[in-house]
Amino acid sequence: MSEMLKVATASEVEAGACKAFEADGKTIVLYNVDGEFFATSSKCPHQGGPLGDGLVDGKTVTCPWHAWQFDLVTGEAIFDPGFKIDCFKVELRGDDILVDLVGK
Numbered sequence: 001m002s003e004m005l006k007v008a009t010a011s012e013v014e015a016g017a018c019k020a021f022e023a024d025g026k027t028i029v030l031y032n033v034d035g036e037f038f039a040t041s042s043k044c045p046h047q048g049g050p051l052g053d054g055l056v057d058g059k060t061v062t063c064p065w066h067a068w069q070f071d072l073v074t075g076e077a078i079f080d081p082g083f084k085i086d087c088f089k090v091e092l093r094g095d096d097i098l099v100d101l102v103g104k
């Protein structure tokens with residue numbers, strides 16, 4: 001099952017940055033990697049750090065609390081793929097960023 005939901009507009013997320021948004025009762029982090037958008041869950045699996053305040057470097061986000069890093073495509077922690085964040089499918093329609101919060 002999949003359900004594309006508008007979470008934000010592209011102009012709300014600067015290139016090379018990320019930002020947290022509320023959608024459907026969840027906090028979703030959107031990333032702008034050179035105009036390509038990614039979406040993940042917001043809680044770091046280490047101690048719940050806010051990934052929306054993280055640093056984006058290519059397709060990797062670094063948690064602001066203790067610097068764990070995650071791949072934005074697979075959701076896997078760089079140092080140990082056993083730790084994961086959720087990654088959601090993203091679609092750009094005009095200026096709208098739609099995210100599939102149901103299917104992954």
Ligand code: FES
Pocket residue numbers: 044045046047048049063064065066067068
């Ligand atoms: S809470 Fe994210 S690295 Fe510790």
